[in-house]
Amino acid sequence: GRRQRQPEPRGVGSTMETGGGGFLVPLLLLPLLLPGAAAEEVVLLDSKESQAELGWTSHPLNGWEEISGVDENYKPIRTYQVCNVMESNQNNWLQTGWIARRSGQRIFIELKFTLRDCNSIPGVVGTCKETFNLYYAESDSDLGRSIRENKHTKIDTIAADESFTQGDLGERKMKLNTELREIGHLSKRGFHLGFQDVGACVALVSVRVYYKKCLSTVQNLAVFPDTVAEAAFATLVEVKGTCVNHSEVDLDSPPRMHCSAEGEWLVPIGKCTCSAGFEEKDDGCEGKNGHSCSISILGPNQFISLLYCVQLPGIRAQCKQMELHFVNLAFVWFFLFFFSSL
Structure with missing residues (x-):
């Protein structure tokens, strides 16, 4: 569905290089948006919409665990959590299923999560962490349920703006964090996302993956089709418009x-x-008043309207259709007159 524009994310892909078919423009041009030109988000994955178990791959078995929970609106959801903060050298991996890229060039990843404040947990100094790592593994097909760390590329280290304490748990406060990252210049048909825990107490509330496109629109009597946004941040894709019916292109522009x-x-x-x-x-x-070729079937001036209409070069095609209707109508009148006289 259509959503409001998100703030520009940090992370991979915010480059000034051009992509195929685009070119760089001064950033001063970016505010020149058209009325109603909000982006369309094409969602590739939304874990909150799953009604069944997500079934992502977790390794080792005592690491990330899938549980039932509620989101910030108390809607039932499936989440993953891990809290192995008592032991050092944690390396717990969680990998999503294969996500088809479709037409996306610049992929956005929205994470919502909660993270425990290490200072609120006694006896974990040196072993408790307050970050986790986000990865992706690009592939043309599903990599299956094996997690190969060397296939993953790091996107970013994710930290919480707000962490919760034992007191927040007692008061049932949900300090939910939202982070937005992106990946670009993908060449294969899809990818997996990977989450690496190194000793945090964290719960992934939701993972949403999408790309953006410019919705089909009409501007200056020209139709512009749906167009997928390019990967590079400052790149504009030039799109040629097609004139609407009964209009002609301005050859000079x-x-x-x-x-x-x-x-x-x-x-x-x-x-x-x-x-x-x-x-x-x-x-x-649309046709100007009196010259649009739309005539009443029983109107008294059909012959005059028809003769006048075909003299207008800009609407002859429309009048040809009216001629056919008129001929068919003449046959109907003929048969009615013929059979009524029998």
């Missing part, structure tokens, strides 16, 4: 727009204009 990496349309250039005999209305072109 054909319609173009640019899809930003945030999935927003900006920098419109060129336009289409309504053909002769038509005028602009509601992002389209």
Whole structure:
């Protein structure tokens, strides 16, 4: 579904290099958004929407554990947690199922989690951590249930803005953290996400993975199709527009727009204009009053309207359709007259 624009995430992929089919523009152009040009998020994974067990791969067995819980709105969800803070040298891995990339070029990863304050746990000095690591493993097919650390690429170390204490547990306070990261320039059909715990007391409340696209729109009488955002942050993808019905391209300035990496349309250039005999209305072109070829079946001026209509070059195609309807109507009148006289 459509969502509001997210703040620019930290992490991998915020580069100034161009991607295929795009070009760099000054950042001053980025505020030139069009009205109603909000990005569309195409969701590839949302763990909160799962009604059954997630069934992700955990290693070793005494590491990450899948449990039932509730989110910030007290909706039942499936989560993963780990809290092996008493022993040092923890290396607990959790790997999602294979996530098909589809058309995504720049993949966003939204994590919601809670993390325990180590100072609120007695006897864990030196062994308790307050971070975990986020990885991805790119592949053309499901890697199965084996976790190969050497196949994973690190995205970032994730820390909590707020950690909870024993007192928060007693008061049933949920100090939920939200972190947004991204990966870009993917070349294979999909990927797995990996979460490495090194000794924290953490619960993954939800994992949401998506990419952005510019939604199909009409601007300056030109239709622009759905366009997937590029991977590079400052890259704009130029998209050619197609003139709406009964309009013609301005040859000196054909319609173009640019899809930003945030999935927003900006920098419109060129336009289409309504053909002769038509005028602009509601992002389209319709026939001017008296010259639109729409006639009443029983109207008294059909012959006059038809003869006048075919003289207008800009709407001859529409009038051809009316001619066919008129001929069919003439046959109906003929048969009615013939059979009524029998």
